Amino acid sequence: MADALTGISRALREAPPDRVVEAADQAIRSVLGALGTAVFVADYRINGLWPVLDARQPQVAGQAVQSMVQRCFSSQQSVRGSEPQGRCRLYLPLTVWGERLGVLMVELPQAPSEEIVAAATDIAGEVAMALRAADRETDRYRRARRRERLSMAAELQWELLPGRGISHEAFQVAGQLEPAYTVSGDHFDWSLNDDRLTVTVLNGETIGLAAALLTAVTVNAMRNARRSGGGLVEQAELASDTVYYQHRGHRHVATVLLELDCTTGRVRAVDAGSPHLMRLRGGAVTRLVLEQQLPLGMFAETRYDLQEFDLDPGDRLFVVSDGVWGADPSGKEAYGQRAMARSMRATRLQPPSEAVGTVMRELQAFHADADLRDDAVVVCLDWHGGGDRADG
Numbered sequence: 185m186a187d188a189l190t191g192i193s194r195a196l197r198e199a200p201p202d203r204v205v206e207a208a209d210q211a212i213r214s215v216l217g218a219l220g221t222a223v224f225v226a227d228y229r230i231n232g233l234w235p236v237l238d239a240r241q242p243q244v245a246g247q248a249v250q251s252m253v254q255r256c257f258s259s260q261q262s263v264r265g266s267e268p269q270g271r272c273r274l275y276l277p278l279t280v281w282g283e284r285l286g287v288l289m290v291e292l293p294q295a296p297s298e299e300i301v302a303a304a305t306d307i308a309g310e311v312a313m314a315l316r317a318a319d320r321e322t323d324r325y326r327r328a329r330r331r332e333r334l335s336m337a338a339e340l341q342w343e344l345l346p347g348r349g350i351s352h353e354a355f356q357v358a359g360q361l362e363p364a365y366t367v368s369g370d371h372f373d374w375s376l377n378d379d380r381l382t383v384t385v386l387n388g389e390t391i392g393l394a395a396a397l398l399t400a401v402t403v404n405a406m407r408n409a410r411r412s413g414g415g416l417v418e419q420a421e422l423a424s425d426t427v428y429y430q431h432r433g434h435r436h437v438a439t440v441l442l443e444l445d446c447t448t449g450r451v452r453a454v455d456a457g458s459p460h461l462m463r464l465r466g467g468a469v470t471r472l473v474l475e476q477q478l479p480l481g482m483f484a485e486t487r488y489d490l491q492e493f494d495l496d497p498g499d500r501l502f503v504v505s506d507g508v509w510g511a512d513p514s515g516k517e518a519y520g521q522r523a524m525a526r527s528m529r530a531t532r533l534q535p536p537s538e539a540v541g542t543v544m545r546e547l548q549a550f551h552a553d554a555d556l557r558d559d560a561v562v563v564c565l566d567w568h569g570g571g572d573r574a575d576g
Contacts, residue, residue, distance in 0.1 A: 188303070189303065189310070191211065191215070192208070192212070195208075195211045196208060196211070196311065196314040201317075201318035201319075201324075202318070202324045204311070204318045205315075208223070208288075208314070212290060212307060215307070216290065217293065218291060218292055219271065219291045219292065219293055221291070222235050222236075222237060222288075222289040223235065223236045223237070223286060223288055223289075223311070224236070224253050224257075224286045224289070225278075225286040225315075225329050226285065226329065227329050227331050228330065228342070229331075229362070230348075232254075233250070233254060233257055233287055234329070234331075236324070248265070249273075252289075253289065255275070256276065256287045257277060257284060257286065257287050258538060260279060260284070260537075262274060262275065262276050264295075264296075266295075270293070270294050271291060271292065272292045272294060273289055273292070274289070274291075274292065274296065274301065275288070275289050276288045276289075276290065276304055277308065278312035278315065279312055280312045281347075281350050281351060282351025282357075283316070283347040283348055283350060284537055285312055285316065288304075288307075288311055288312075333365070334365050335366045335367075336396070337366070337369075337395060338364070338366055338367045338368075338396075340396040341367050341368070341371060344371060344373075344399070344400055345359075345361075346372075346373055346375065348360065348537070349536065350374060352376065352381070353568070354446040354567065354568055354569065354570050355381060355444065355446060355565060355566060356535060356537075356568075357381070357383065357536055358535075358537040358563070359372040359561065359562065359564070360541060360561070360562050361559070362544055362547070362556055362560045362561075363556050368388055368390070368391045368392055368396055369386070369387075369391070369395030369396060369398060370387060370505045370561040371385070371388060371399045371403060371561065372384065372503075372561055372563045376446075379445070380443055381443070381444040382410060382416070382419075382441070382444075383444070383565065384403070384406060384419075384439060384440065384442070385439070385440050385458070385459045385505065385561055385563055386403070386438070386505075387437070387438040387457075387505045387507075387561075388437065388559055398427070398431075399437065401426060401427060402480060405419075405422050405426040406419040406441070409421075409422040409423070416443055416454045416488075417454060417487075420441055420454045421486065421487060421488060423437075423439070423480045423481075424456070424478075424482075424486045424488075425485065425486075426481075427480050427481025428482070428483065428484050428486075430481075433483060433484075436478075436479040436481040436482040437456075437480045438456065438506075439457070439458055439459075440453065440456065440474075441453065442503075444495070445570075446567075446570060447570035448494075450492060450493075450495075451492065451501075452492050453493070454477070455474035455475060455477055455491065456479050456480050456488065457479035457482075459509075460504050460506075461474065461501060461502070461503055462502040462504065462524075462528060463499060463500070464499070464531070467532065469525040472493060472501075474491050477489065497568060497569030498567075498568070500536075500539070500564065500565070501564070501567070502539075503561075503563040503565075504524070504562050504563075505559065505560055505562075507559045507560035508547055508560045508562060511551065511558065513550065513552065513557070516550070519547060519550050524546075527542060527546035527547075530542060531543065531564075535566075536565065536566055539564045540563070540564050544560065544562055
């Protein structure tokens, strides 16, 4: 079976980027004796999973199939479904480094052995990696994800994102943007380097394409400093100077920059007029109040100071933009006053990838399912504890 997996990996590498699904189907049929396969990808709102191939095919169109696909995606565990004539369908998560892409369905002529399930799981990992790589070279999989046309601003924002989740033995993190198809300036970014996770969340200013362009400049300035070896202060200061000399103080960006030491749980932070930090510890939600400094780009040569706080193993940290915290539709009290904390407490048994969806769904319900009036970002970070790690 190891040789077969190597063959599948080779077939996926050699396939054109827009034909990865077909290459996977052919290889899985050959190696596992499968009757057929289907690949489902999550849409931008993560409200549904959609087949890359023709959605009218009987093997992917039924409600029972959709239910199993959603169950697999949510649980991130393989799921089996029995079919007539003793056939079996395996549903396997397509996930890369904690980012959930979708689900692979494999239809088999009979109930599989544990060896076949293990092999199918490994194959799903190879397919997920191939899809993630191919996504930059073809529009096919992005088209499958879209349930409506993205605005130009949203197109820029989704291209700028690092992904929607990342996992590590010491942490898990996930994020979500809304309104997914028209988001303008709110944004999140992260990068893992040498057991240090950097996370930034931005409250975009104004709306539309101008907001997206301002965010793109800000994020890329912070990335430029980070990739040149600069710490949080250097990242904030370069981004602030870049925005200021572009707009002379007429435009600015509220941002929080965080750096988690994955071995100790110590968090370093720069609060530049930032989004809001909430900690879920046990069953209690507490707001973490940092010393607010000037938003990026307000004045020339602004200098920033670091602050630090500690996470305990098992802590969950939420970072939310003003569109979440301050949402007050129809004259209600702001979502951040009480309703948001209730939704965060309700996530304590969910992984971050599900938790961000829960908070966003509750925000939508708070708006009585009307369109959000402001961009909204939720980022959820779990720190599991560093454990005993060898040097080097």
